[in-house]
Amino acid sequence: EIVLTQSPATLSLSPGERATLSCRASQTIFSYLAWYQQLPGRAPRLLIYDASNRATGIPARFSGSGSGTDFTLTISDLEPEDFAVYYCQQRLSWPITFGQGTRLEIK
């Protein structure tokens, strides 16, 4: 099973700042990584797939990078609605696995 480790567990920032979230895989997953955003009480929303492709309707301030084992989600110029929990997910091999999440909170 491929283990995804996200860091930090919690990130405290202010609106307008840049957020950098990390996801590390226990073995190479090439570019088969997605990022999701989950607001409280809501279903997750797909942000990025295949490491760097924005899903339909996702604002340009969300960007993804990385390949192999190290991946980054960057949110530039944070908006109030961006404060949420973010998960990464790999699809290279079964079982599909998610990271444990990073909580982005308002400082």
Added chain:
Amino acid sequence: VQLVESGGGLVQPGGSLRLSCVASGFTFHTYAMGWVRQPPGTGLEWVSAISASGDNTFYAESVKGRFTISRDSSKNTLYLQMTSLTVADTAVYYCARTLDNMYYFGHWGQGALVTVSS
């Protein structure tokens, strides 16, 4: 795209439950589908997936042998039959559609709460 789950509820340990997910707004039989769960206050856990044709099914180790995923294209409905339920299966269960048949989840239902308790 709309996914509407039903069938959640309270069940005793050892009991069974079947979740349903009615899909609309897309051609159901052309997309692989999946279930993802989220125990209270914790993160996401993939549970199961099924190919567009229904010929291939996949399960997390934690539910293998106890849960069965299936689909009925005539009803545009995805199912998750859950048996031998334990407290550890308590979670919100989300039905999700894959992204262009890549096993990412581009669309999600609102979730169905399953509570296993005596």
